Amino acid sequence: MVTTVSVAQVGALVGDPARVAMLQALMDGRALTASELAQAAGITPQTASGHLAQLAAASLVTVSKQGRHRYHRLASPEVARLLESLMLLASNAAVRRPRTGPRDPHLRLARTCYDHMAGWLGVQLADALVARNWVELAEDGALVTPEGLNRLAALGLDAAAGGRAKLQCRPCLDWSERRPHLAGRLGAALCTHSLQRGWVRRQSGSRALNVTPAGWRAFHELFDIRPPAAP
Amino acid sequence: MVTTVSVAQVGALVGDPARVAMLQALMDGRALTASELAQAAGITPQTASGHLAQLAAASLVTVSKQGRHRYHRLASPEVARLLESLMLLASNAAVRRPRTGPRDPHLRLARTCYDHMAGWLGVQLADALVARNWVELAEDGALVTPEGLNRLAALGLDAAAGGRAKLQCRPCLDWSERRPHLAGRLGAALCTHSLQRGWVRRQSGSRALNVTPAGWRAFHELFDIRPPAAP
DNA sequence: CCGATGCTTCGGTGGACGCCGAAGCATCGG
């Protein structure tokens, strides 16, 4: 097993609290400077520098220097998916810790998960599409039904995804809700579509998404989603 | 970030060569004894015992005792997927190591990947279904086309998957071939179907699959797949 | 040219953990 050592090396990289904190801070796809990441992880810049060098050497993050800043971002969506898997198993491991995921109510309501929407809103959207039989979701795979393909195209979702029949889909188990939401191209298309129409807005300096009044109207009309009673 | 520590703990578990070797040995879904796992990892039984206790405490593996043996298996498909992600990034990190994956030619030709088929055969099957426009595969999601649903049902694949329209699908990047193969329920159905019809047989004590003469005939007739020239 | 800012490298310290030998419990076979 030659490759085993490599696998363990990657594992060891995500086995340190400081490094994981930095990677999680990058999970929305933004690029952050070394100092920002150091602060996110609660360590000094010189320690962070060492960690970032390791992450870059293993191609988990990429660096681009601009002036005296060095911007770091996740090297690929695969890294984001690795972190997803990790967070999933982490909360499973904390046996019956009822309060899963982040505490910030904004984050719990709606947030980005790399390129798609997660949180309460993400799960509601997934449920709505499943209820309409546009999509089937299993733990381990998703299926967009023929009807769903037509309806989603009629909504203009295919434009955001690059044309008809490009709405590949995959389930992504929601970190805070512990139920699947939509990822893959369909999930990404839903997210960009919602951002373009002004249904949701990125909350600066965070992965949280704010739902606008227009957004609540649209989600209600299209998917019968109302603001939750108890946030 | 309360949960961060948990995430790092799981990461640390997959950051040790011995533990990763044991988890990889479990990746085909079989249950193995502590001694077998110790041998697979190249460590003494007492060391393995400690590792397995940690893995069990974190719910990455489950244990069931039978007589004086204790059988260990992966606790859930999510663990298998975590390892997939890890192996993927690990081979990426090994910059331009041309020879990816295992060296055993049997493993490279065909093997199980938890519940579906991987290796050369798995990738060929995926390519064939994509070429027939039954399936679309993207890096980050899959789509079974309406035509594909009908054709796969006609082959009897839905029976193995539990009924019509239960052929949810997801892509899984092949470890040795570095190209996607089919996972999810469709992938699992293809695998059980092939096993039931005697097209492939499990090679005992390994994740490798042997393709039978009948299998080569079937794969050729249905998907125009022939044995590779250079194994 | 100079100080300030962002980031890195270097050295030394401390804690964590993987490893094995030895010994202790269970279970099976006879």
Next chain:
DNA sequence: CCGATGCTTCGGCGTCCACCGAAGCATCGG
């Protein structure tokens, strides 16, 4: 009842590595 097998716990050793202070380079603003 006995020895053999499978697995675990315990203790001590060795190593690795995250951490920070201090110092060294780059870049920006003036």
